[in-house]
Amino acid sequence: MRDVCVIGLGLIGGSLLRAAAASGRTVWGATVSEVDADAASRGGYDVTTDAEAALQRAASADAIVVIAVPLPAVENLLRQVAQHASHCLLTDVVSVKGPMLDAVRRRAPYTRYVGGHPMAGTSRSGWLAGDTMLFRDAAWVVGVEEETDLTAWAEVTRLVLDVGAHAVPLPADSHDETVARISHLPHLFAAILASVGAQGGPLAMSLAAGSFRDGTRVAGSSPDLVRAMTEGNRDALLPIVDDALGRLGAARGSLASTGGLAATINAGHEGALALEATRDAARSGVRIDLTAADAREGLVALGERGGRITGLDGAVALGEVS
Template sequence: MPAVCVIGLGLIGGSVLRAAAAAGWQAYGATASTADADAARGAGHDVAADVDEALRRAASDDALLVIAVPLTALDSVLRQIARFAPHCGLTDVISVKGPVAASITTRLPEARYVGGHPMAGSSTSGWAGGSAELFRDAPWLLVTEDDTDRAHWLRTARLALACGAEVVAASAREHDAAVARISHLPHVLAAVLASVGSGGGGLAMSLAAGSFSDGTRVAGSRPALVQAMCEGNRDELLAAIDDALGRLGVARGSLATTGSLAATINHGNLSRMRWTESKTLPTGEFRLQFLDPDAPAELRAIGEAGGRIHTIRGDVLHGTLPRRD
């Protein structure tokens, strides 16, 4: 029975603990939050007295360590791991991958580490908001570099699949650039739109309806979490904001000089339609022998094409890939 030790039992970590336990893993964890620890114990889960104790146990079990704390708490947890469980294989569920890899290289240069990012969430936070079903059919990104430790990657991928997710492969940089565009920029634009709207005063707020409501929805998320997520991906988010500034500036210039927004509106519409259609594209199956030398590069190409792994048998990955007929 494979062992997994989850550090941090908030929304994501708490859901990993529940899902792994339900899938038959020997799953235990710890958290600095007394409230989350009490709630997890109350639900019958195996929660250590403190993080140090959980790490000592993980070292003796050779458990897979899952770091599920906010980015701001990462360095402090890495110091504890260096002290109590320096040889455990590591993964994490933090929403940015480059900065986490950099911290681990600094603090635990010998560690076997595969970065992860389950793309699932909820408007709530803490243990209480989690569920064993949170990851069902969601993409769970695993960082897949050419020099990734293959055995450790496979163990981490098995955990993601055991939690009900499908695995998507990308490099850390590819991941961070992608989420800057489709997750972090949307939060920044929602905040900007909410502020421009409220700048219109009571009449604007009274007339605001569907398009304003949709466009500002994520501005209702907890500001501290949004800030940490966006600021942690600073370089890639700056590039995404620059792209948005450039496109918005072009729209402004075109409207001011020619009176037309055709290029902006048509390109946006085409992009949105392609995205919604991509969700219903027919899929084909692929299989990949993960120990082949070129497998990481092939797997990243599959991830870029929208492919996902749903099963692992031995060293062979099985998944689906959109089929463009």
């Protein structure tokens, strides 16, 4: 099992460092936060504030390098990767994949890069918010592009499986469109709900119950992190926001004219049932030989149908799809 070097030790990077160590790998990391570095060191982890030293060690050990910093810090870090660990297997946990892929192509073209994004989180951030079990049964997108080396892909997937997650093979554009839909729009909606609620003053806050608390929970997340992920996914997010605006405008029009909200509410209910059905759907096993000529197409087709890779047997990816 390859060693793991994690740069950035917030909620996701810190959880990954812990979980990879728990799976038996040799791990080390770096963070610009002295507070987080101290806390991680006190927890017994091999952590520094010197990213260059951590990357040099990764180069010597031929470790996997994991970029776990927010998107705005990525370009600068990639320069360091290109300088100190340009031949390492490189992955990341950044929440947008198209801009990440562009940056890697621009800044660190010699690395073997496979993008990643774990669909897990809480509204807290920083090393102390991390949790060895954060990724348990979570979907973790592992990028498949035309140029992806499937041996490298399998190595990143092995790490993802080792920390308890399932790998979802996807190209960057599918990923970005989907997270705009199921993560970035929900964050925008939570922010708007919280603003409209707060406008109602202490009375609104006093009456706020389940629907408001659920709907605004992620508005408690770090605004910098939410900005980084939503603004970083601008191209994919705009058409999704337009879709939502159109639906909200239609609801408004219908309420004002006929007084009815049936179309909006029934469509939402059907969506909620579809989510539940997906969760409960029977799944069948699929084997994808990573050495086959059509392996890349097979992986992407599985990911786009909502399937997941749950195991690796040599060069065969073991998947589940409903």
